[in-house]
Amino acid sequence: MNLENAISKLKSSKEFKEWFSNNKDAYMTYAFIMAEENCENSSRWQIGYYNRDNRKVTAFNVDKNCVSAEKEQDIFNKPDAEVKEIDLGSVKIGFSEAIEKADGLREKEYSGQHAMKRIAILQNIDAGQVWNITFVTSSFKTLNVKVDAGSGEVISHELISLFEFK
Numbered sequence: 001m002n003l004e005n006a007i008s009k010l011k012s013s014k015e016f017k018e019w020f021s022n023n024k025d026a027y028m029t030y031a032f033i034m035a036e037e038n039c040e041n042s043s044r045w046q047i048g049y050y051n052r053d054n055r056k057v058t059a060f061n062v063d064k065n066c067v068s069a070e071k072e073q074d075i076f077n078k079p080d081a082e083v084k085e086i087d088l089g090s091v092k093i094g095f096s097e098a099i100e101k102a103d104g105l106r107e108k109e110y111s112g113q114h115a116m117k118r119i120a121i122l123q124n125i126d127a128g129q130v131w132n133i134t135f136v137t138s139s140f141k142t143l144n145v146k147v148d149a150g151s152g153e154v155i156s157h158e159l160i161s162l163f164e165f166k
Helices: 003-012 014-021 095-109
Strands: 025-036 045-051 056-062 067-070 117-123 129-136 140-147 156-159
Touching: 003 014, 003 025, 003 045, 003 056, 003 095, 014 056, 095 117, 095 129, 095 140, 095 156
Parallel strands: none
Antiparallel strands: 025 045, 025 117, 045 056, 056 067, 117 129, 129 140, 140 156
């Protein structure tokens, strides 16, 4: 399921409509998907909505069979940091195309790094609105690639050993 279909399914669901009726000022702040080697089998999205009033995020899980909401949670950033809204009208590059761009970079620049998992988050951060893609590799490293969601340009990439995380 692509992101556009997941958002449509979410917004038409009873769960979202009921939640949104009590959270009118909330806005979409991220879309998350995790894929194994074959990205075509990925079908479960997590879409997060931020409520500015209480500074909490509600995550909705969307797959082909159902929509479910998780319990509201605190945000994972500095207290004074702004949680930016996703502008879907500016997203010109979908998940599949972003993964292709990141995979192309991985094959060219990091050919020895075989990706076991791919984690992608559409988010609006200081670098702009990006697909923030992390590959977990068979050599116990992570390759993070940021792809501009509007232009498809790779704007940064970094390879880090999992053993360097503290």
